Amino acid sequence: MSRLPPSVIDAARLAVAPMMDWTDRNCRRFHRLLSRRALLYTEMVTAAAIVHGDRARLLNHAAAEGPVALQLGGSDPAELREAARIAADWGYDEINLNVGCPSDRVQSGCFGAVLMKTPELVAECLSQMAAVSPVEVTVKCRIGVDDQEPAEILPRFLARMQEAGVRRITVHARKAWLQGLSPRENREVPPLDYPLVHQMKAAFPGLHLSINGGIGSLEVVREQLGVMDGVMVGRAAYHQPWDILGQADVLWNEAPPLGSPVEAAQAMREVIAGHLRGGGRMHQITRHMLGLFHGRPGARQWKRILSEAGSTGDLATYDVALAAVAD
Known part of the structure:
Protein backbone atom coordinates (compact mmCIF):
# COMPACT_ATOMS: atom_id res chain seq x y z
CA MET A 1 0.00 0.00 0.00
CA TRP A 252 -0.99 21.92 15.64
CA ASN A 253 0.28 25.04 17.43
CA GLU A 254 -1.87 27.23 15.21
CA ALA A 255 -4.43 29.86 16.08
CA PRO A 256 -8.06 28.84 15.43
CA PRO A 257 -9.46 30.36 12.23
CA LEU A 258 -12.32 32.04 14.13
CA GLY A 259 -12.44 33.78 17.46
CA SER A 260 -15.86 32.82 18.76
CA PRO A 261 -18.99 30.81 17.96
CA VAL A 262 -20.70 34.06 16.99
CA GLU A 263 -18.01 34.63 14.35
CA ALA A 264 -18.59 31.09 13.13
CA ALA A 265 -22.35 31.67 12.86
CA GLN A 266 -21.75 34.92 11.01
CA ALA A 267 -19.34 33.24 8.60
CA MET A 268 -21.86 30.48 7.91
CA ARG A 269 -24.49 33.03 6.92
CA GLU A 270 -22.96 33.50 3.47
CA VAL A 271 -22.60 29.73 3.07
CA ILE A 272 -26.29 29.37 3.84
CA ALA A 273 -27.18 32.20 1.48
CA GLY A 274 -25.35 30.47 -1.36
CA HIS A 275 -27.05 27.19 -0.51
CA LEU A 276 -30.45 28.86 -0.67
CA ARG A 277 -29.62 30.51 -3.98
CA GLY A 278 -28.78 27.07 -5.34
CA GLY A 279 -32.20 25.74 -4.38
CA GLY A 280 -31.24 24.14 -1.09
CA ARG A 281 -33.07 24.44 2.21
CA MET A 282 -31.61 26.17 5.22
CA HIS A 283 -32.21 23.32 7.64
CA GLN A 284 -29.97 21.07 5.51
CA ILE A 285 -27.11 23.12 6.93
CA THR A 286 -28.42 24.50 10.21
CA ARG A 287 -29.42 21.10 11.58
CA HIS A 288 -25.70 20.47 11.93
CA MET A 289 -25.18 23.77 13.76
CA LEU A 290 -27.66 23.41 16.62
CA GLY A 291 -24.92 22.72 19.17
CA LEU A 292 -22.67 25.60 18.14
CA PHE A 293 -23.50 27.62 21.29
CA HIS A 294 -23.61 24.66 23.65
CA GLY A 295 -23.38 25.90 27.24
CA ARG A 296 -23.42 29.56 26.25
CA PRO A 297 -25.99 32.36 26.71
CA GLY A 298 -28.72 32.19 24.09
CA ALA A 299 -28.02 28.56 23.17
CA ARG A 300 -31.55 27.43 23.91
CA GLN A 301 -33.12 30.19 21.79
CA TRP A 302 -30.69 29.54 18.94
CA LYS A 303 -31.55 25.86 18.88
CA ARG A 304 -35.30 26.44 19.26
CA ILE A 305 -35.57 29.07 16.50
CA LEU A 306 -33.61 27.02 13.99
CA SER A 307 -35.36 23.76 14.90
CA GLU A 308 -38.86 25.21 14.72
CA ALA A 309 -38.13 26.83 11.34
CA GLY A 310 -37.67 23.40 9.81
CA SER A 311 -37.68 23.25 6.03
CA THR A 312 -39.29 26.71 5.70
CA GLY A 313 -36.42 28.61 7.34
CA ASP A 314 -34.78 31.50 5.49
CA LEU A 315 -32.08 34.07 6.14
CA ALA A 316 -34.49 36.25 8.09
CA THR A 317 -35.07 33.33 10.45
CA TYR A 318 -31.34 32.76 10.70
CA ASP A 319 -30.78 36.41 11.59
CA VAL A 320 -33.34 36.15 14.40
CA ALA A 321 -31.52 33.12 15.78
CA LEU A 322 -28.19 34.89 15.45
CA ALA A 323 -29.51 37.92 17.30
CA ALA A 324 -30.41 35.67 20.23
CA VAL A 325 -26.76 34.72 20.77
CA ALA A 326 -25.01 37.88 19.55
CA ASP A 327 -26.38 40.21 22.24
Whole structure:
Protein backbone atom coordinates (compact mmCIF):
# COMPACT_ATOMS: atom_id res chain seq x y z
CA MET A 1 0.00 0.00 0.00
CA SER A 2 1.18 3.51 -0.74
CA ARG A 3 2.06 5.62 2.26
CA LEU A 4 -0.17 8.41 3.43
CA PRO A 5 0.70 11.92 2.25
CA PRO A 6 2.17 13.83 5.19
CA SER A 7 -0.81 16.18 5.24
CA VAL A 8 -3.22 13.32 5.95
CA ILE A 9 -0.98 11.82 8.61
CA ASP A 10 -0.79 15.25 10.19
CA ALA A 11 -4.56 15.78 10.02
CA ALA A 12 -5.17 12.41 11.65
CA ARG A 13 -4.05 13.82 15.01
CA LEU A 14 -7.72 14.74 15.36
CA ALA A 15 -10.48 13.29 13.21
CA VAL A 16 -14.26 13.66 13.25
CA ALA A 17 -15.80 10.21 13.11
CA PRO A 18 -17.99 9.05 10.23
CA MET A 19 -21.57 9.24 11.54
CA MET A 20 -24.64 8.11 9.60
CA ASP A 21 -27.14 10.89 8.84
CA TRP A 22 -24.77 13.44 10.37
CA THR A 23 -21.43 13.88 8.60
CA ASP A 24 -22.79 14.77 5.18
CA ARG A 25 -21.23 17.42 2.93
CA ASN A 26 -23.10 20.26 4.64
CA CYS A 27 -21.84 19.14 8.03
CA ARG A 28 -18.29 18.88 6.71
CA ARG A 29 -18.48 22.36 5.23
CA PHE A 30 -19.40 23.69 8.68
CA HIS A 31 -16.75 21.66 10.47
CA ARG A 32 -14.06 22.77 8.04
CA LEU A 33 -14.92 26.38 8.77
CA LEU A 34 -14.14 25.70 12.44
CA SER A 35 -10.87 23.84 11.87
CA ARG A 36 -8.42 24.04 9.00
CA ARG A 37 -6.58 21.00 10.28
CA ALA A 38 -8.84 18.17 11.49
CA LEU A 39 -9.45 15.13 9.29
CA LEU A 40 -13.11 14.82 8.29
CA TYR A 41 -14.95 11.67 7.24
CA THR A 42 -18.00 11.00 5.12
CA GLU A 43 -20.91 8.98 6.35
CA MET A 44 -20.44 5.31 5.65
CA VAL A 45 -21.35 4.51 2.03
CA THR A 46 -21.85 0.90 0.99
CA ALA A 47 -19.72 -0.42 -1.82
CA ALA A 48 -22.83 -1.78 -3.52
CA ALA A 49 -24.43 1.66 -3.57
CA ILE A 50 -21.39 3.15 -5.29
CA VAL A 51 -21.12 0.35 -7.83
CA HIS A 52 -24.82 0.28 -8.71
CA GLY A 53 -26.21 3.64 -7.57
CA ASP A 54 -25.99 7.38 -8.10
CA ARG A 55 -22.26 7.94 -7.80
CA ALA A 56 -22.41 11.71 -8.07
CA ARG A 57 -24.90 11.98 -5.23
CA LEU A 58 -22.92 9.60 -3.04
CA LEU A 59 -19.38 10.79 -3.75
CA ASN A 60 -19.53 14.43 -4.74
CA HIS A 61 -17.82 16.78 -2.32
CA ALA A 62 -16.11 20.15 -2.41
CA ALA A 63 -12.34 20.43 -2.50
CA ALA A 64 -12.64 22.94 0.35
CA GLU A 65 -13.79 20.14 2.66
CA GLY A 66 -10.37 18.47 2.56
CA PRO A 67 -8.64 16.65 3.97
CA VAL A 68 -11.60 14.29 3.86
CA ALA A 69 -11.80 10.50 3.95
CA LEU A 70 -14.42 8.27 2.38
CA GLN A 71 -15.67 5.42 4.55
CA LEU A 72 -16.89 2.32 2.74
CA GLY A 73 -19.00 -0.53 4.05
CA GLY A 74 -18.96 -3.98 2.51
CA SER A 75 -17.54 -7.48 2.69
CA ASP A 76 -17.23 -8.55 -0.95
CA PRO A 77 -13.59 -8.03 -1.99
CA ALA A 78 -14.43 -7.62 -5.68
CA GLU A 79 -17.22 -5.14 -4.97
CA LEU A 80 -15.04 -3.14 -2.60
CA ARG A 81 -12.27 -3.10 -5.19
CA GLU A 82 -14.67 -1.69 -7.78
CA ALA A 83 -16.01 0.90 -5.33
CA ALA A 84 -12.47 2.00 -4.47
CA ARG A 85 -11.61 2.21 -8.18
CA ILE A 86 -14.64 4.42 -8.81
CA ALA A 87 -13.92 6.58 -5.75
CA ALA A 88 -10.37 7.19 -6.98
CA ASP A 89 -11.74 9.74 -9.45
CA TRP A 90 -13.42 11.81 -6.72
CA GLY A 91 -10.36 13.16 -4.97
CA TYR A 92 -10.67 11.77 -1.46
CA ASP A 93 -7.57 11.83 0.75
CA GLU A 94 -8.14 8.39 2.26
CA ILE A 95 -10.47 5.41 1.91
CA ASN A 96 -11.53 3.70 5.13
CA LEU A 97 -13.18 0.32 5.62
CA ASN A 98 -15.87 0.08 8.30
CA VAL A 99 -15.24 -2.85 10.64
CA GLY A 100 -17.02 -1.31 13.60
CA CYS A 101 -20.67 -0.47 12.94
CA PRO A 102 -23.03 -2.80 14.86
CA SER A 103 -26.38 -1.82 13.31
CA ASP A 104 -28.86 -4.49 12.19
CA ARG A 105 -28.75 -3.15 8.63
CA VAL A 106 -24.99 -3.56 8.52
CA GLN A 107 -25.07 -7.02 10.06
CA SER A 108 -27.64 -8.19 7.52
CA GLY A 109 -25.16 -7.23 4.82
CA CYS A 110 -22.39 -9.15 6.63
CA PHE A 111 -20.15 -6.14 7.10
CA GLY A 112 -19.31 -3.63 9.80
CA ALA A 113 -18.42 -4.95 13.27
CA VAL A 114 -19.29 -8.55 12.38
CA LEU A 115 -16.12 -8.57 10.24
CA MET A 116 -14.07 -8.66 13.44
CA LYS A 117 -14.86 -12.39 13.32
CA THR A 118 -13.27 -12.83 9.88
CA PRO A 119 -9.90 -11.01 9.77
CA GLU A 120 -8.77 -13.00 6.72
CA LEU A 121 -11.73 -11.68 4.76
CA VAL A 122 -10.98 -8.15 5.95
CA ALA A 123 -7.38 -8.52 4.83
CA GLU A 124 -8.49 -9.65 1.37
CA CYS A 125 -10.93 -6.76 1.08
CA LEU A 126 -8.21 -4.28 2.00
CA SER A 127 -5.72 -5.79 -0.43
CA GLN A 128 -8.21 -5.53 -3.27
CA MET A 129 -9.07 -1.93 -2.39
CA ALA A 130 -5.43 -0.91 -2.09
CA ALA A 131 -4.60 -2.40 -5.47
CA VAL A 132 -6.72 0.26 -7.23
CA SER A 133 -6.62 3.16 -4.78
CA PRO A 134 -4.19 6.07 -5.25
CA VAL A 135 -4.59 6.97 -1.56
CA GLU A 136 -4.10 5.06 1.66
CA VAL A 137 -6.68 2.44 2.62
CA THR A 138 -7.33 2.37 6.36
CA VAL A 139 -9.53 0.52 8.86
CA LYS A 140 -11.85 1.51 11.71
CA CYS A 141 -12.60 -1.38 14.05
CA ARG A 142 -13.81 -2.36 17.53
CA ILE A 143 -11.78 -4.13 20.21
CA GLY A 144 -13.95 -7.20 19.62
CA VAL A 145 -17.52 -8.40 19.29
CA ASP A 146 -19.87 -10.58 21.33
CA ASP A 147 -18.03 -13.20 23.38
CA GLN A 148 -14.62 -12.51 21.89
CA GLU A 149 -11.91 -11.70 24.41
CA PRO A 150 -10.54 -8.30 23.30
CA ALA A 151 -7.11 -8.85 24.83
CA GLU A 152 -6.74 -11.91 22.59
CA ILE A 153 -8.64 -10.93 19.48
CA LEU A 154 -7.51 -7.32 19.02
CA PRO A 155 -3.76 -7.96 18.78
CA ARG A 156 -4.38 -10.82 16.35
CA PHE A 157 -6.62 -8.59 14.26
CA LEU A 158 -4.10 -5.74 14.19
CA ALA A 159 -1.28 -8.12 13.32
CA ARG A 160 -3.24 -9.48 10.36
CA MET A 161 -4.04 -5.98 9.14
CA GLN A 162 -0.38 -5.05 9.38
CA GLU A 163 0.56 -8.15 7.41
CA ALA A 164 -1.93 -7.04 4.73
CA GLY A 165 -0.08 -3.74 4.40
CA VAL A 166 -2.36 -1.49 6.45
CA ARG A 167 -0.48 1.31 8.17
CA ARG A 168 -3.23 3.26 9.94
CA ILE A 169 -6.10 1.94 12.07
CA THR A 170 -8.67 3.63 14.29
CA VAL A 171 -9.83 1.54 17.23
CA HIS A 172 -13.16 2.19 18.93
CA ALA A 173 -12.27 1.20 22.49
CA ARG A 174 -15.51 -0.72 23.11
CA LYS A 175 -16.65 -4.20 22.27
CA ALA A 176 -19.75 -4.40 20.07
CA TRP A 177 -22.63 -6.70 20.98
CA LEU A 178 -24.31 -7.76 17.75
CA GLN A 179 -27.38 -9.12 19.52
CA GLY A 180 -29.22 -7.51 22.43
CA LEU A 181 -27.96 -3.95 22.13
CA SER A 182 -29.11 -1.20 19.78
CA PRO A 183 -26.53 0.85 17.83
CA ARG A 184 -27.00 3.64 20.36
CA GLU A 185 -26.49 1.29 23.29
CA ASN A 186 -23.39 -0.09 21.58
CA ARG A 187 -21.95 3.42 21.74
CA GLU A 188 -22.63 3.71 25.48
CA VAL A 189 -23.16 0.40 27.30
CA PRO A 190 -20.06 -1.74 26.63
CA PRO A 191 -17.30 -0.42 28.88
CA LEU A 192 -14.45 1.57 27.38
CA ASP A 193 -11.05 -0.08 27.53
CA TYR A 194 -8.54 2.66 26.83
CA PRO A 195 -5.67 0.76 28.52
CA LEU A 196 -6.02 -2.11 26.03
CA VAL A 197 -5.82 0.28 23.08
CA HIS A 198 -2.82 1.98 24.67
CA GLN A 199 -1.18 -1.43 24.98
CA MET A 200 -1.72 -1.97 21.27
CA LYS A 201 0.22 1.20 20.48
CA ALA A 202 3.13 -0.15 22.52
CA ALA A 203 2.82 -3.58 20.88
CA PHE A 204 2.58 -2.23 17.32
CA PRO A 205 4.92 0.77 17.12
CA GLY A 206 4.95 0.54 13.33
CA LEU A 207 1.20 1.19 13.09
CA HIS A 208 -0.36 4.64 13.22
CA LEU A 209 -3.13 4.02 15.75
CA SER A 210 -5.96 6.37 16.65
CA ILE A 211 -8.34 5.91 19.55
CA ASN A 212 -12.10 6.49 19.42
CA GLY A 213 -14.98 6.20 21.87
CA GLY A 214 -16.29 8.38 24.69
CA ILE A 215 -13.89 11.27 24.11
CA GLY A 216 -15.77 14.43 25.04
CA SER A 217 -13.33 17.30 25.38
CA LEU A 218 -10.22 18.78 23.84
CA GLU A 219 -8.45 18.22 27.15
CA VAL A 220 -9.02 14.49 26.85
CA VAL A 221 -7.86 14.63 23.23
CA ARG A 222 -4.57 16.13 24.42
CA GLU A 223 -4.21 13.44 27.08
CA GLN A 224 -4.77 10.68 24.54
CA LEU A 225 -2.25 12.20 22.14
CA GLY A 226 0.33 11.68 24.85
CA VAL A 227 -0.02 7.95 24.13
CA MET A 228 -1.71 7.54 20.74
CA ASP A 229 -0.88 8.80 17.25
CA GLY A 230 -4.36 10.19 16.73
CA VAL A 231 -7.77 10.68 18.29
CA MET A 232 -11.17 10.36 16.62
CA VAL A 233 -14.08 12.24 18.20
CA GLY A 234 -17.69 11.48 17.32
CA ARG A 235 -20.77 12.82 19.05
CA ALA A 236 -18.94 15.47 21.09
CA ALA A 237 -17.60 17.07 17.91
CA TYR A 238 -21.11 17.10 16.48
CA HIS A 239 -23.06 18.27 19.52
CA GLN A 240 -20.38 20.64 20.85
CA PRO A 241 -18.60 21.69 17.67
CA TRP A 242 -17.10 24.90 19.01
CA ASP A 243 -15.68 23.27 22.12
CA ILE A 244 -13.93 20.58 20.06
CA LEU A 245 -13.32 21.94 16.57
CA GLY A 246 -13.42 25.65 17.26
CA GLN A 247 -10.26 25.28 19.34
CA ALA A 248 -8.79 22.21 17.63
CA ASP A 249 -6.07 23.92 15.61
CA VAL A 250 -4.10 24.63 18.79
CA LEU A 251 -3.16 20.94 18.61
CA TRP A 252 -0.99 21.92 15.64
CA ASN A 253 0.28 25.04 17.43
CA GLU A 254 -1.87 27.23 15.21
CA ALA A 255 -4.43 29.86 16.08
CA PRO A 256 -8.06 28.84 15.43
CA PRO A 257 -9.46 30.36 12.23
CA LEU A 258 -12.32 32.04 14.13
CA GLY A 259 -12.44 33.78 17.46
CA SER A 260 -15.86 32.82 18.76
CA PRO A 261 -18.99 30.81 17.96
CA VAL A 262 -20.70 34.06 16.99
CA GLU A 263 -18.01 34.63 14.35
CA ALA A 264 -18.59 31.09 13.13
CA ALA A 265 -22.35 31.67 12.86
CA GLN A 266 -21.75 34.92 11.01
CA ALA A 267 -19.34 33.24 8.60
CA MET A 268 -21.86 30.48 7.91
CA ARG A 269 -24.49 33.03 6.92
CA GLU A 270 -22.96 33.50 3.47
CA VAL A 271 -22.60 29.73 3.07
CA ILE A 272 -26.29 29.37 3.84
CA ALA A 273 -27.18 32.20 1.48
CA GLY A 274 -25.35 30.47 -1.36
CA HIS A 275 -27.05 27.19 -0.51
CA LEU A 276 -30.45 28.86 -0.67
CA ARG A 277 -29.62 30.51 -3.98
CA GLY A 278 -28.78 27.07 -5.34
CA GLY A 279 -32.20 25.74 -4.38
CA GLY A 280 -31.24 24.14 -1.09
CA ARG A 281 -33.07 24.44 2.21
CA MET A 282 -31.61 26.17 5.22
CA HIS A 283 -32.21 23.32 7.64
CA GLN A 284 -29.97 21.07 5.51
CA ILE A 285 -27.11 23.12 6.93
CA THR A 286 -28.42 24.50 10.21
CA ARG A 287 -29.42 21.10 11.58
CA HIS A 288 -25.70 20.47 11.93
CA MET A 289 -25.18 23.77 13.76
CA LEU A 290 -27.66 23.41 16.62
CA GLY A 291 -24.92 22.72 19.17
CA LEU A 292 -22.67 25.60 18.14
CA PHE A 293 -23.50 27.62 21.29
CA HIS A 294 -23.61 24.66 23.65
CA GLY A 295 -23.38 25.90 27.24
CA ARG A 296 -23.42 29.56 26.25
CA PRO A 297 -25.99 32.36 26.71
CA GLY A 298 -28.72 32.19 24.09
CA ALA A 299 -28.02 28.56 23.17
CA ARG A 300 -31.55 27.43 23.91
CA GLN A 301 -33.12 30.19 21.79
CA TRP A 302 -30.69 29.54 18.94
CA LYS A 303 -31.55 25.86 18.88
CA ARG A 304 -35.30 26.44 19.26
CA ILE A 305 -35.57 29.07 16.50
CA LEU A 306 -33.61 27.02 13.99
CA SER A 307 -35.36 23.76 14.90
CA GLU A 308 -38.86 25.21 14.72
CA ALA A 309 -38.13 26.83 11.34
CA GLY A 310 -37.67 23.40 9.81
CA SER A 311 -37.68 23.25 6.03
CA THR A 312 -39.29 26.71 5.70
CA GLY A 313 -36.42 28.61 7.34
CA ASP A 314 -34.78 31.50 5.49
CA LEU A 315 -32.08 34.07 6.14
CA ALA A 316 -34.49 36.25 8.09
CA THR A 317 -35.07 33.33 10.45
CA TYR A 318 -31.34 32.76 10.70
CA ASP A 319 -30.78 36.41 11.59
CA VAL A 320 -33.34 36.15 14.40
CA ALA A 321 -31.52 33.12 15.78
CA LEU A 322 -28.19 34.89 15.45
CA ALA A 323 -29.51 37.92 17.30
CA ALA A 324 -30.41 35.67 20.23
CA VAL A 325 -26.76 34.72 20.77
CA ALA A 326 -25.01 37.88 19.55
CA ASP A 327 -26.38 40.21 22.24
